[in-house]
Amino acid sequence: MAGTETKPRVATVWLGGCSGCHMSFLDLDERLLDLADKIQLVYSPIADVKEFPQNVDITLVEGAVTNDENEEMAHIIRKHSRYVLSFGDCATTGNVTAMRNRFGTEALIDRAYQELADISNSKPNDHTLIAQLLPQAIPLHHVIRVDAFLHGCPPTPDEIWFAINELLNGRIPVFNTQFLRYG
Amino acid sequence: MAVKTLTINGDQYSAQEGESILAVCRQHHIPIPTLCHLEGLSTVGACRLCVVQIEGNPRLLPACTTKVEEGMIIQTSTPKLEKYRRMIVALLASEGNHVCAVCVANNHCELQDLAYQVGLVRVRYPYLYPDKKLDATHREYVMDHNRCVLCTRCVRVCDEVEGAHVWDVAGRGINCEIVSGLGGNWGDTQTCTECGKCVMVCPTGALFEKGVTVSEMEKKKGFLKYIITARQKKEWISQSE
Ligand code: SF4
Ligand code: SF4
Ligand code: SF4
Numbered sequence: 001m002a003g004t005e006t007k008p009r010v011a012t013v014w015l016g017g018c019s020g021c022h023m024s025f026l027d028l029d030e031r032l033l034d035l036a037d038k039i040q041l042v043y044s045p046i047a048d049v050k051e052f053p054q055n056v057d058i059t060l061v062e063g064a065v066t067n068d069e070n071e072e073m074a075h076i077i078r079k080h081s082r083y084v085l086s087f088g089d090c091a092t093t094g095n096v097t098a099m100r101n102r103f104g105t106e107a108l109i110d111r112a113y114q115e116l117a118d119i120s121n122s123k124p125n126d127h128t129l130i131a132q133l134l135p136q137a138i139p140l141h142h143v144i145r146v147d148a149f150l151h152g153c154p155p156t157p158d159e160i161w162f163a164i165n166e167l168l169n170g171r172i173p174v175f176n177t178q179f180l181r182y183g
Numbered sequence: 184m185a186v187k188t189l190t191i192n193g194d195q196y197s198a199q200e201g202e203s204i205l206a207v208c209r210q211h212h213i214p215i216p217t218l219c220h221l222e223g224l225s226t227v228g229a230c231r232l233c234v235v236q237i238e239g240n241p242r243l244l245p246a247c248t249t250k251v252e253e254g255m256i257i258q259t260s261t262p263k264l265e266k267y268r269r270m271i272v273a274l275l276a277s278e279g280n281h282v283c284a285v286c287v288a289n290n291h292c293e294l295q296d297l298a299y300q301v302g303l304v305r306v307r308y309p310y311l312y313p314d315k316k317l318d319a320t321h322r323e324y325v326m327d328h329n330r331c332v333l334c335t336r337c338v339r340v341c342d343e344v345e346g347a348h349v350w351d352v353a354g355r356g357i358n359c360e361i362v363s364g365l366g367g368n369w370g371d372t373q374t375c376t377e378c379g380k381c382v383m384v385c386p387t388g389a390l391f392e393k394g395v396t397v398s399e400m401e402k403k404k405g406f407l408k409y410i411i412t413a414r415q416k417k418e419w420i421s422q423s424e
């Protein structure tokens with residue numbers, strides 16, 4: 001493709017979230033076509049790219065940091081992105097993902113893998129295969145520096161559109177008045 | 184009563200002796216965020232959101248408890264005040280378990296509104312995720328301590344307006360909590376009349392009606408002015424507020 005090198009390189013990442021924020025992103029509908037003309041999507045759960053690339057201009061991060069894999073990924077994102085945007089309430093406050101924090105990881109794993117198991121009730125023990133839970137799920141900005149915050153569970157397509165366009169125009173989106181909201 | 188003249192944000196105002204700075208500001212539509220204060224209840228000055236700057240006084244003073252004085256020069260909105268107010272809301276958010284997305288009071292919550300008002304974009308403090316209880320023993324209502332900001336409005340309305348004194352404050356600092364009766368279940372108290380006043384004055388989703396789900400618990404505070412006007416002036420005003 002000619003000229004793709006000059007388009008801003010955008011990534012979206014799915015950490016400890018329900019994917020609802022990405023669903024809302026897809027709800028941009030026909031504006032996605034518009035966006036496809038303006039940007040180059042270099043990494044995303046909706047694109048088949050294995051490794052987080054270098055020299056990314058804007059990265060949208062959905063979800064809280066809830067396991068060691070998320071934590072490692074957060075640092076990789078920061079290292080290779082110019083702007084990092086906390087995308088939705090889970091990334092911004094911990095939100096629903098952090099509701100597990102009061103129970104402790106042991107109780108949580110027992111509940112998920114044993115009490116609620118239909119067939120096999122063995123617990124995951126190979127942490128080279130399955131990410132290990134952090135003691136608590138925490139907001140992204142408690143792990144890395146974040147440049148802007150997009151609120152909402154999930155943020156609406158209009159809010160996402162506004163944020164991306166501000167960033168594409170080289171401005172840090174300011175949500176204080178227009179789009180600041182929780183829930 | 185003597186009239187006092189004072190300056191607020193550079194403009195001159197007159198006020199009655201004994202009036203609070205907050206009352207004068209409300210009369211003149213000067214916005215000051217408040218949380219523990221509620222018209223019709225006694226004033227406790229607990230949350231400190233309403234702090235203002237007074238010339239010649241190095242301390243920030245709560246507008247709800249500070250009385251006007253002759254010649255006072257008051258600022259209600261400066262970068263310093265805005266920073267403090269943002270800190271207070273951030274601390275309230277980090278000390279409880281406030282998950283707006285799944286809260287009965289979502290979009291009808293005074294804590295949420297305050298977060299927008301003070302521009303709380305994110306909380307820098309570590310969240311505490313305290314292990315708080317939920318009391319669903321009452322026939323009609325639920326008390327979810329996870330969402331309680333300890334404003335004590337419930338304590339005051341139940342004591343001062345309903346006369347039942349079901350609620351009290353126990354413990355100190357981070358262990359401070361609202362208790363019913365002598366610390367037992369709300370449903371076991373003999374004194375609760377099931378009037379619902381505490382539910383309606385609660386600024387968050389801590390107190391709510393059984394059966395409501397996410398975003399459904401709207402609080403109607405108009406009843407308080409209605410009752411108080413009726414009692415004091417024997418006038419029956421509209422409740423729609
Ligand atoms: S903010 Fe809401 S929609 Fe987005 S990941 Fe979290 S729970 Fe899902
Ligand atoms: S319902 Fe009425 S009597 Fe019962 S605790 Fe609440 S304010 Fe007090
Ligand atoms: S239950 Fe509600 S009214 Fe009572 S102290 Fe807590 S936040 Fe305030």
Ligand code: FES
Nearest residue numbers: 228230231233247
């Ligand atoms: S409103 Fe004045 S201290 Fe709470």
